[in-house]
Amino acid sequence: MVRSSIVAGIRSVLIGFLAVGLMNLPTIAAASKPLGMVVAADHAHLDNASAATGASVYSDDALVTDEGGSLRLSVGASQIYLLSLSSASLEPRGRLARNHVRRVTRSCCASASR
Numbered sequence: 001m002v003r004s005s006i007v008a009g010i011r012s013v014l015i016g017f018l019a020v021g022l023m024n025l026p027t028i029a030a031a032s033k034p035l036g037m038v039v040a041a042d043h044a045h046l047d048n049a050s051a052a053t054g055a056s057v058y059s060d061d062a063l064v065t066d067e068g069g070s071l072r073l074s075v076g077a078s079q080i081y082l083l084s085l086s087s088a089s090l091e092p093r094g095r096l097a098r099n100h101v102r103r104v105t106r107s108c109c110a111s112a113s114r
Helices: 002-030
Strands: 036-046 063-075 078-082 087-093 096-103
Touching: 036 078, 078 087
Parallel strands: none
Antiparallel strands: 036 063, 063 078, 063 087, 087 096
16 A cells, blocks of 8 residues: 555656656747758758758758758858858857858869950
């Protein structure tokens, strides 16, 4: 009889913890706001999935372009372009987003001949 009371008490406590934890999930999810949005993607990935136009970009999402790929992001009033074989991520910095470039393709532009 005492044993069943203890089991019932433990069960009640566990149910209480579970209920409180589930009530806090929307609060935790709402704390993470998107830093930007994918405007155009070609052979590009957003956190190991194919990047799609309109997808939200969150803090520390991996932004990667394959060979021949490109990715254009809208971040506030600015845009970020990643060329072929590039990788980066965004990090919130107050009201701004900071870009961490890990790998970038070097491009060269030819000047007009005289």
